[in-house]
Each structure stands twice: as C-alpha cells, then as structure tokens.
Amino acid sequence: MSLYLKQIEQLAALQKIDDEIMQLNAFLKNAPLELERMQIRSSELRDAVKELNEKIAQIVGQRDQLDKDIEDAGLKIKKSKNKLMMVSNSKEHQAMMREIDNLEKMNRNREEEKVSVMEEIVGQEESLTEVQKELADLQQEISQKKKQINQKLQSSKERLKTLQGQRGEAEEVIPKPILSRYQFIHSRLSQPVVVFVDQGICKGCNISIPPQTYNVLQKGEQILSCPNCHRIIYWAGHFAEEES
Ligand SMILES: [Zn+2]
Structure with missing residues (x-):
C-alpha cells in the first residue's frame, strides 16, 4: 500500500x-x-x-x-x-x-x-x-x-x-501537516471531515468536484480537499476492493 x-x-x-x-x-x-x-x-x-x-x-x-x-x-x-x-x-x-x-x-x-x-x-x-x-x-x-x-x-x-x-x-x-489540516477542518466544520468522492461527487457536500481535481485525486499522490466544502477527500476507487 x-x-x-x-x-x-x-x-x-x-x-x-x-x-x-x-x-x-x-x-x-x-x-x-x-x-x-x-x-x-x-x-x-x-x-x-x-x-x-x-x-x-x-x-x-x-x-x-x-x-x-x-x-x-x-x-x-x-x-x-x-x-x-x-x-x-x-x-x-x-x-x-x-x-x-x-x-x-x-x-x-x-x-x-x-x-x-x-x-x-x-x-x-x-x-x-x-x-x-x-x-x-x-x-x-x-x-x-x-x-x-x-x-x-x-x-x-x-x-x-x-x-x-x-x-x-x-x-x-499521521504526519504533522496532515494532522493539523484535519484538526483545522475538524474545529470548523460539522462531521465528517474525511469523505470519499464517488463518480466525481464529494460525499461531504454532494457537489461535483472539478474534473482536473478529480484526475489528481485518482492518481492518489497527494491529500486533497474538496474545493466546495473543504473536507479532506479521497477517491472511492482506491478502497473499492476493500469495501466490497
Ligand atoms: Zn465537498
């Protein structure tokens, strides 16, 4: 992994x-x-x-x-x-x-x-x-x-x-910078802070993320936030096998 x-x-x-x-x-x-x-x-x-x-x-x-x-x-x-x-x-x-x-x-x-x-x-x-x-x-x-x-x-x-x-x-x-990001969002937003994105839609706010952001997300190289609700997002496809 x-x-x-x-x-x-x-x-x-x-x-x-x-x-x-x-x-x-x-x-x-x-x-x-x-x-x-x-x-x-x-x-x-x-x-x-x-x-x-x-x-x-x-x-x-x-x-x-x-x-x-x-x-x-x-x-x-x-x-x-x-x-x-x-x-x-x-x-x-x-x-x-x-x-x-x-x-x-x-x-x-x-x-x-x-x-x-x-x-x-x-x-x-x-x-x-x-x-x-x-x-x-x-x-x-x-x-x-x-x-x-x-x-x-x-x-x-x-x-x-x-x-x-x-x-x-x-x-x-969890590395410090990522943890502080989590804590920052956690102190400002209602739960959940970490949400998955499925078919381009953020499960935190139910709004589509821009295609470019979606592409970067699918590469799975850096931790991204939803441009709309600012929650930490990950691509559902990365965990599809484990979840099913
Ligand atoms: Zn969102």
Missing part, C-alpha cells in the same frame, strides 16, 4: 474515532436535558391533576347544593299541599296554589341545571383520567430513562477514555 493510501486510511480511522466521541458526547449532553424536559412536563401534569380535582370537587359541591334545594322545596310543596286541603278561603287558596306552582317551577329549573352539572362532572372526570394516564406513562418513562442514563453514563465514560487513547495513537502515525 502506498504511503498516500496509508495516510488516508489513518485519517479515516481517526475520523471514525472522532465520530464515536462526538456521538458519546452528544448523548452525555442531551440525555440529562431530555430528562429535565420530561420532569418539567411531569410537574405540569401533576398541576393539571390538582386543578381538575379542585374543579370536580367544586362542581360536585354545586350538584349537592342543587340536591338539597330540590329536597327542601319538595318538602315545602308537600306541606303546602297538605295545608291546601284545610283552607276554605278562596283568596288564600289561590295564593297557596301560586306558591306551589312557583316552587315546582323552580325545582324543574334545578333539575335541568342538575343535568348539565352532571354532564360537566363526567367530562371533567374523563379529562382527569386522561391526564392521570399520561402522567403515569411519563413517570414510568422517566424512571426507565434514569436507569438508562446511569448505565450509559458509566459505559460512555469508559469508552471515551479508550477512544481518547486510540485517538492519541492514530494522531502519532
């Missing part, structure tokens, strides 16, 4: 290590944030449960009051009807009839109101059940996530140590 190909291979190996380091670091950074978001949501849901319970208690109170009023008015009606039989004065009789009518009308209104209050209780209880289910699911998810994070935190830290060691080894065998 030529020196050029060896260097490309070393760069690709370094790239692979850096990819994994980046993924691990992203996990270590994002997992606690994700957990925090879940906990915020969980506290919102707990507040919602509290609010719904308060609302339901209030509506149940309304219903109980209606029941009491209906019962009280019912007793009054009964009393008045009993009295009515003993009244002989027609003026007094009429006044009592009006009072009974009035009480009965009020109770009909209360019964109607009670129907809508009962419907509202059912609706609020349905919402409560939904929120409680979401909360229970989320709490289960949170406890799983915590377990997962703790496990992965430990293994990631160990893996990172290994990768940093491998990275140091890879850096030692």
Whole structure:
C-alpha cells in the first residue's frame, strides 16, 4: 500500500474515532436535558391533576347544593299541599296554589341545571383520567430513562477514555501537516471531515468536484480537499476492493 493510501486510511480511522466521541458526547449532553424536559412536563401534569380535582370537587359541591334545594322545596310543596286541603278561603287558596306552582317551577329549573352539572362532572372526570394516564406513562418513562442514563453514563465514560487513547495513537502515525489540516477542518466544520468522492461527487457536500481535481485525486499522490466544502477527500476507487 502506498504511503498516500496509508495516510488516508489513518485519517479515516481517526475520523471514525472522532465520530464515536462526538456521538458519546452528544448523548452525555442531551440525555440529562431530555430528562429535565420530561420532569418539567411531569410537574405540569401533576398541576393539571390538582386543578381538575379542585374543579370536580367544586362542581360536585354545586350538584349537592342543587340536591338539597330540590329536597327542601319538595318538602315545602308537600306541606303546602297538605295545608291546601284545610283552607276554605278562596283568596288564600289561590295564593297557596301560586306558591306551589312557583316552587315546582323552580325545582324543574334545578333539575335541568342538575343535568348539565352532571354532564360537566363526567367530562371533567374523563379529562382527569386522561391526564392521570399520561402522567403515569411519563413517570414510568422517566424512571426507565434514569436507569438508562446511569448505565450509559458509566459505559460512555469508559469508552471515551479508550477512544481518547486510540485517538492519541492514530494522531502519532499521521504526519504533522496532515494532522493539523484535519484538526483545522475538524474545529470548523460539522462531521465528517474525511469523505470519499464517488463518480466525481464529494460525499461531504454532494457537489461535483472539478474534473482536473478529480484526475489528481485518482492518481492518489497527494491529500486533497474538496474545493466546495473543504473536507479532506479521497477517491472511492482506491478502497473499492476493500469495501466490497
Ligand atoms: Zn465537498
């Protein structure tokens, strides 16, 4: 294998290590944030449960009051009807009839109101059940996530140590100027830094490289960068046999 190909291979190996380091670091950074978001949501849901319970208690109170009023008015009606039989004065009789009518009308209104209050209780209880289910699911998810994070935190830290060691080894065998070029690009561009060119197209930016650059690249004598995205490029054909 030529020196050029060896260097490309070393760069690709370094790239692979850096990819994994980046993924691990992203996990270590994002997992606690994700957990925090879940906990915020969980506290919102707990507040919602509290609010719904308060609302339901209030509506149940309304219903109980209606029941009491209906019962009280019912007793009054009964009393008045009993009295009515003993009244002989027609003026007094009429006044009592009006009072009974009035009480009965009020109770009909209360019964109607009670129907809508009962419907509202059912609706609020349905919402409560939904929120409680979401909360229970989320709490289960949170406890799983915590377990997962703790496990992965430990293994990631160990893996990172290994990768940093491998990275140091890879850096030692790559010539200084090429390594600094890699590091320069690495600090400025999103991953990956080392990409292959297939049929004239850079896999880093998916744009064709000039034919002249492509010809030089295929000769495999010097390490080139994509004129468009500046990533280090190599010709896929050089590694075609190994990859297939
Ligand atoms: Zn490119």
